[in-house]
Amino acid sequence: MAQTGFTPIQLYSSSTATNVPLAANLANGELAINITDGKLFYKDNAAAVQVIGWKVVPATAGGTGQTSYAVGDLLYANTTTTLAKLADVATGNALISGGVSTAPSWGKIGLTTHISGVLPVANGGTNASSASITSFNNITGYSASGATGTTTTNLVFSTSPSITTPTLVGDVTLSTGNLVIGTSGKGIDFSATPGTGTSELLADYEEGTWTPIVSSFNGTLTSYTAIGRYTKIGRMVYIYCSVQITNAGTGTGNLTIAGYPFTSVNAGYDQAAIGLWREVNATGATGPAGLPINATSGTVLTGVTGIATGYAFVWNLAYEAA
Numbered sequence: 217m218a219q220t221g222f223t224p225i226q227l228y229s230s231s232t233a234t235n236v237p238l239a240a241n242l243a244n245g246e247l248a249i250n251i252t253d254g255k256l257f258y259k260d261n262a263a264a265v266q267v268i269g270w271k272v273v274p275a276t277a278g279g280t281g282q283t284s285y286a287v288g289d290l291l292y293a294n295t296t297t298t299l300a301k302l303a304d305v306a307t308g309n310a311l312i313s314g315g316v317s318t319a320p321s322w323g324k325i326g327l328t329t330h331i332s333g334v335l336p337v338a339n340g341g342t343n344a345s346s347a348s349i350t351s352f353n354n355i356t357g358y359s360a361s362g363a364t365g366t367t368t369t370n371l372v373f374s375t376s377p378s379i380t381t382p383t384l385v386g387d388v389t390l391s392t393g394n395l396v397i398g399t400s401g402k403g404i405d406f407s408a409t410p411g412t413g414t415s416e417l418l419a420d421y422e423e424g425t426w427t428p429i430v431s432s433f434n435g436t437l438t439s440y441t442a443i444g445r446y447t448k449i450g451r452m453v454y455i456y457c458s459v460q461i462t463n464a465g466t467g468t469g470n471l472t473i474a475g476y477p478f479t480s481v482n483a484g485y486d487q488a489a490i491g492l493w494r495e496v497n498a499t500g501a502t503g504p505a506g507l508p509i510n511a512t513s514g515t516v517l518t519g520v521t522g523i524a525t526g527y528a529f530v531w532n533l534a535y536e537a538a
Contacts, residue, residue: 228247230251234255235250245261254270275298282299403418420451422448423445423446424445424446427475429473430473431471433515438462438465439463440459442459448478448537455533468523472516473513473516479511488511490506498527503517514533
């Protein structure tokens with residue numbers, strides 16, 4: 217018997233999947249069930265057919281729309297009205313956002329794309345966002361005054377770092393490579409040492425060879441062999457030269473040597489430098505060798521015996537370069 221104030225209703229069933237009853241086939245308040253997909257319908261007082269029950273409740277009705285799960289699956293909204301499952305993956309992956317309106321995914325954390333800020337020393341970081349002596353002052357194992365390190369740790373930089381005005385305490389040893397001066401005019405500054413000179417900067421050092429060009433004061437030498445070496449420290453040039461006359465030809469008198477590697481200073485009176493020569497395999501004579509100012513050639517005085525085939529001369533000379 218019906219409850220007072222309520223009207224008995226009819227329940228109809230259908231086995232057609234997703235079949236929705238027509239409103240014309242139901243009276244207000246009547247129910248219809250689809251026994252294949254598990255949906256329960258009724259007709260409301262506005263003559264509209266509504267769903268009031270689901271075998272699988274959709275996300276739009278507060279459900280998941282899912283019927284099965286694997287251990288570790290995560291649910292996420294793949295559209296504005298449905299949910300999807302994100303399957304679990306191997307150990308060590310993290311859930312990464314794909315951005316607004318993009319599904320999430322599993323993956324590895326990228327240090328350049330997913331990490332921001334600086335890691336403090338207390339957590340094993342450097343508390344710095346760039347590599348420099350100043351940035352590393354507070355790393356455990358390095359002193360704040362210079363980050364010089366200890367005997368058991370090393371401060372490691374990336375390739376070719378730029379270090380601004382570091383102060384090194386103690387001796388510096390290069391185990392491999394050279395100390396390279398990267399800018400012309402720069403060098404080793406000795407200004408901390410006592411002195412009254414105008415400069416205490418050693419900005420140049422060079423070693424090399426040069427080709428002596430030999431001629432006689434009179435006549436012409438037919439042939440000779442010659443080698444030359446030099447060392448330049450700052451503006452001072454130290455010259456060594458060896459010449460052998462293989463055929464004196466018509467040459468007589470003193471020798472003139474040209475081709476010095478650097479022009480002599482254009483200052484002072486007449487001569488930029490005076491050196492010493494020696495004939496080594498015949499006469500044994502010795503004498504001075506001169507290089508004028510502002511020049512790359514000078515005269516070797518070979519004495520009254522002159523020159524002859526087979527004579528060999530060596531000399532050393534020091535002069536200031538321009």
